[in-house]
Amino acid sequence: MDATLRDPLLGRLLDGRYRIEERIALGGMATVYRGVDVRLERPVAVKVMRAELAGDSSFVERFIREAKTAARLSHDNVVGVYDQGTDGDTVYLAMELVPGRTLREVLRERGPLSPREALDLVEPVLAALGAAHRSGLIHRDIKPENVLIADDGRVKVADFGLARAVSTATTASTGGLVLGTVAYMAPEQIQQGTADTRADVYACGVLLFELLTGRAPRDGTTPVRIMYQHLNEDVVAPSALRPGLAADLDALVLAAAARNPQDRPADAGEMLAALRRVRAGLADAQLDLPAPVRDAVPQARPAGEAVSDGAAVPDGDAAPGGDAAPGGDAAPGGELGEDRAATGGRSAPEGVPDGADSAASPGSEAVTATGHAPDAPTTVVARSASLPVAGGETHHTRPVPTLGTAGAATSGPVVPTAPAGPRSLARNPLTWVLAVLLVGVLAVGGWWFGVARYTTTPAVLGVERAEAERLLDQAGLSVSWAEAYSENVPAGLVIETDPEPGGRVPSGGEVTAVLSLGPERVTVPDVTGRPLEQARQALTDARLVPGTEREEYSDSVPAGSVIGTDPEPGQQVRPDSPVALVVSRGPAPVDVPDVVGEPLLQARQTLEDAGFEVEVAPERVSDTDVLAGAVARQDPSGDGPAPRGSTVTLTVSDGPETVEVPDVVGRSVPEARAALEEAGFSVDVVDLRPFGDGSVQTQSPEAGQRARQGSTVRLFAF
Known part of the structure; x- marks a missing residue:
């Protein structure tokens, strides 16, 4: 039966809002589904955390905090986080659904790209990281699987803010392990378990190297070998693998992927500026350098990839049943692959036995991981510096690679074209003696690197800063302080340490402690009298959510403006709380x-x-x-x-309408009466005819005056 038919989440409505329609990816951290936001009627990607992580309350609290931080990061090149929630035992994220494919799929299909194409892809990644770094957010897990290329050509970076939440949960459950993809992890992440903006820069340098050459700069066949290379070997110039690449491109990659963090650009914004300067200085012929024939470039599977049982894929990176990466076929039992020739790798450097490719040195934590292949889970590697570092320390010198007659890089030992035939140890007792001595040396070295030089992080959670500093000082550790809000821990007390209490840290090393600022609260702004759109924006700027709106009549507030809010202005509430608005309809x-x-x-x-x-x-x-x-x-x-x-x-009113009184003097009485009545007047005759011939002698009002229609004109006739 198809596994999807047994998935209980399919068809379910999470939180009464997100309908789960199709499972599109499986991963070590989560399962990703295609869903629909039924409230806004838009497609979404729903990432559901694994049950063992969702059951960890400390993980859930950190996950929610990191998800909120990521959600506040608004950038065109960042996959948007819409919502976070829990539905029963299900912890989920609702995110932007990006139709397209991952950068890993592009690399698998095309191999090395032209410099112009490589820069076009890395530039938006750096722009997204630059915005994150300016906001105090570090990605910690940049890799081709987390770079999405939409069908319309947009480049999007996924999983912001999640690596830190998951790495802490994984550390707590695996006894000091850190989470990440080995091929892209900065040396300080491996050796100290710490990361800042320069760790993201390092990953971008590795990413650019891979886009230009078609392979990662670290060519070990196991995570242990790759970690050793991160700590002890400088990245070779891309032109050593692909002749014809401009020297400025080499310089950009080598600066970003420098082992010493101080030698890298300070953050993604600085690397982005450097990339743009390099691009501006390159000629079209250099930018459009044709990609080499794929057979001419070592097409090893991605560095750090180990063969597993194929049961999981990176979070959101490949659909169930998808194609494996080149060279990444599953092997029974999940054994780690050891065939260096298949990956074009070199022999182990001095100080690392051949067997180090398949097992950690004595005393180290177990390596339960694969690399960054699309059908393998994100790597979990030992946080302890159990890898031998040549000369006892990490060197930051950068030898200039030279080209041999065949154009291949010649720095470091050369892999023989054919393996030498096996020799019988039984024929040479000296070999046995040397082997025993070597095992002893490795055991002591492993004890030192894996156990002796480490101490345990003391438990300082819930204590005040001064007491925490005293306890850490007693343990021989220094401390760097950060602050964060907490709903559960009063202000002034420690809420978190990195490493966590009981975790391993190098003796004399540094522990990051987070001091509680108490519950985070924001003030409801006074938006009374503002137009509705301005009021909504003011609430959003205050990290609040415009809530329900209702209308009321108001004699003092213009129609369309805000009368009041609930909660009222000045009240302290949690960030992202809804604020109801009362909007004026104008006077009643x-x-x-x-x-x-x-x-x-x-x-x-x-x-x-x-x-x-x-x-x-x-x-x-x-x-x-x-x-x-x-x-x-x-x-x-x-x-x-x-x-x-x-x-x-x-x-x-000007009163009734008036008309001019006709002149009827001299007329006979009948004629005068007819004329006046025709003009709308009444007629009153004073007849004195015994004294005259009966004609009109005078009239009142007089002729030419105006009088109201219907009024009386008096005539005197004799």
Whole structure:
């Protein structure tokens, strides 16, 4: 039966939000699924932690803290972290789903790239790391599997903030082991278990070397051999493996991959600036140097890859059942591969026996790991410096590689073209004596490097700084301090050490201790009166989440602006807490008084008392029903509501309409009456005809005056 059919998470809805649709990758840390955010209706990648990690409360707390830190890192070249949560016993991350493939798949398919292509791929990786380093975040696990190339050509860096959380959990459960991919780990990560921005720079230098040459600079067949090379051998110039590469490219790689951290660029931003200077100084012919035929470049499987049972793949790096990396076929029993010829490796350097390729020296922790192959889990290697370092210390000299007649690098011992035939130890007793002596020397060396020069980190969790310093000083250890917020540990007490209590640390070495700042709280900003979008941004800038929104009427806050928040401004809350917003709808509507027919002054007072502004129209109108000086019209009318504070326009009456009085003097009474009535007047005749001929002698109002239609004109006739 297909394993996916037995996966209980398929079809499940995590936290009522993320529907799990398809398993797309298995790894030593987590299983990655394709899912859907049903709330926002968008595809997501859901990374579900392994049960043994999810059951570790200290891991979960650190994982949540690191995930939040990564989520705050917003950059175009970083795979976004959308959400983190727990659903029962399931601890998960919801992340951006990037359709495409990993850089490892590109290397497997194409081998070495042109310098232009290599720089085009490393530049966005450095840009992403530069943003992280400026924010105080270190990746710790840069490798081709964690560089994604989207279908649209965008380059994205994955798993920010996760390596530290997982490495601590793994250390606690494996007795002093650190997590990482050996081929890309900086020497200080291997020897001291510490990492800063320059460890990421080192990994980028190794990555650029691999893109230019088609192989990693460390060619050991086991993690132990590769760790030895990290500690004791300088990286060769890429041009030693690929003649024709520009000297500036060699210099960039060698500076980034220097064994001494002080010799590297300080952070990714500094390396990015150096990369851009190198690119600007190269001619097109140098940038577009054709990739060599793949058979001309040693196509070893990725350095550090060991053969395993094939049961796991890196977190998010390959789908179940995917192709194995070249040379990475599974072997029964999970034995570590020892065939140097298959990887183009050199013989073991002086001080490392041939058998060191398959086992750690005496006294070291077990090496339970593979390298960085896409179908192998991320490597777990011994934190203790159980690898012999030539001369008793790490040297930082960098010999200049020379080219032999065939163009291959000739620094270091040369691998014979054919293995010498085996000799019988029984025929030479001296060989037995030397072998016994060698075993004794190795046993003593292993005891020293693996046990004797180490001490145990004292338990200082939960104590004050002064007491922690005293205990560490008694153990012969120095301390560097960091600070972090904690919901559980009061301010001023130690919440974490690296290595953890009981972990191994070189005698006289340094322990990093983290002092609690107490619960982290942020202040709810005062966004009252701000437009809604500005208020949302202010909450986001304060590391809060804009919450629910409801509308209310307000006489003092304009519509669309914020009336208040819940919690109220000034309150202290946890980061990422939701803050509800009350948004103004403007003033509440009120009924408009009807003032038509009222004198203007009285009408104005009535409207202003009701909360309205009053405006008088400049033109008056005639109205037969409204006296002059009274309100003839209003807008809005007095038959409905309007927002309080809005304006009501009043139009004043000029009284009834008037017409000019016709001149009827001298006319006969019937003629005069007809003319006046036609003009709209009533007629009143005072007849004095016994004293005259009966014509109109006078009229009132007089001719030419204006009078209201319907009014009476008096005629005097005699």
